[in-house]
Amino acid sequence: MSFRPVTTATINGRRWRIGYGFPGKTKGKVDDGSSDEGLKKIVVLTARCKRSRCLEEVIAHEILHAMAPNLSEDFCTEFGETFDRVLRKMRPADEV
Numbered sequence: 452m453s454f455r456p457v458t459t460a461t462i463n464g465r466r467w468r469i470g471y472g473f474p475g476k477t478k479g480k481v482d483d484g485s486s487d488e489g490l491k492k493i494v495v496l497t498a499r500c501k502r503s504r505c506l507e508e509v510i511a512h513e514i515l516h517a518m519a520p521n522l523s524e525d526f527c528t529e530f531g532e533t534f535d536r537v538l539r540k541m542r543p544a545d546e547v
């Protein structure tokens with residue numbers, strides 16, 4: 452699968468690559484993002500996240516998975532959605 456690295460981040464003391472590509476599928480549906488503990492890689496779906504709307508949510512969700520792999524999918528989803536919603540409210544209007 453193609454992966455276009457954009458940046459790196461230190462998570463739990465290890466260097467992770469973060470970028471765009473194809474994260475994979477779950478139950479036949481294309482995922483918005485993925486985090487791979489073995490490869491130390493976070494992939495954000497290129498097509499969907501060209502719209503900046505979901506980027507913060509997906510990044511927050513996947514970093515949380517990377518930091519704490521035992522957390523549930525629901526927990527990471529709720530965190531990503533809350534983080535994104537609050538960020539949008541807090542941002543000055545001219546940055547939206």
Ligand SMILES: [Zn+2]
Nearest residue numbers: 512516524527
């Ligand atoms: Zn997830």
